[in-house]
Amino acid sequence: MKMQFDIAGGDFSAAGGASSEVKKTLKQLNIPPATIRRIAVALYEAEVNVVAHAYSGVMSVEISPTNIWVQIADKGPGIPNIDKAMEEGFSTASDHVRQMGFGAGMGLPNIKKNTDSMELKSVPGEGTTLEITVNFN
Amino acid sequence: MNLDQIIELIDGEILIANENPIEYDSAFASDLMSDVLRWHCDNMILITGLATIQTIRTAELSGIYCVILARGKKVSDEMLEIAGESDIAILTSPKSMFEISGILYQEGIKPLY
Structure with a gap:
């Protein structure tokens, strides 16, 4: 799918x-609730990252009988130093983003924690692509 | 602890209730949704002063079914709509986050972290 x-x-x-729609679909597919939660949290963190930092993005989802693969590709400023971005507490978020309850520098580490694989690629000045996979078993 | 017991303790009001009653036994208090998304246990309450759509989205996507808004924060129709779709209860209380947390802790609600 x-x-x-x-x-x-x-x-x-x-x-x-978008994350909410994916969560509803996974519920209909009877995926275990704990697995749905991991996926929903990872996707939401990724979606908030696009809203907070990029100009636009596309979330592409592929659900197989054994896993879910999601790519979140955005057009935006990109991430100059991915290792730094992966550090807990490092953030370049604006005050507005922080007022919304985000921007604490914990999104990317939390995506990693909730997924079975995570790949982050970025071209500064062009955009960022995140690919994640979560297994169902 | 059910919703009726909670509102009595915190002088609160139920803006929208759970369709299926839940017994809550733990809570996390934060205005930082990034923090809320990091930990989870079933039947937990979120106590927050942040009354935005993202508060309800955070609850929805992290599997939280009870949100208490401190200091009488107002909710929008959209927040109620999202809460209703996901069976999330929203409660308000005139008390502060600190006081709500203290009262519920005293009555046996456990910290999540």
Whole structure:
């Protein structure tokens, strides 16, 4: 099963909408609740990252009988130093993002924690692509 | 602890209740949704002063079914709509996060972390 969602940069009121749709689909597929939670949290963190930092993004989802693969590709400023971005507590988020309850520098580490594989690629000035996989068993 | 017991303790009001009653036994208090997304246990309450759509989205996506908004924070129709779709209860209390946390802790609600 394949799904695709557009994510608008800066639109905090809509942030989480795509993750919510994926969560509903996984529920219908009777995936175990603890696994759904890991996926939902990882996708939400990724979606908030696009809203907080990029101009626009696309979430592409592929669900197989054994796992879920998701790519979140954005057009935006990119991440100059991925190792630094992966450190807990490091953040370049604006005050506005922090007022919304995010931007504490814990999103990427939390995505890693909740997924079975995570790959992050970025070209400064162009954008960032995150690919994650979570196994169902 | 059920919703009726909670609101009595915190002088609160139920803005939207769970369709399926839940017994809550633990809580986490934070305005930082990044922190809320890091830990989880079943039947937990989120106590927060942050009344935004993202508060309810955070609850929805992290499997939290009870949100207590401290210091009488107002909710929007959209927040109630998302809460209703995901069977999330929203409670408000005129008390501060500190006081709500203290009262619930005293009555046996356990810290999550």
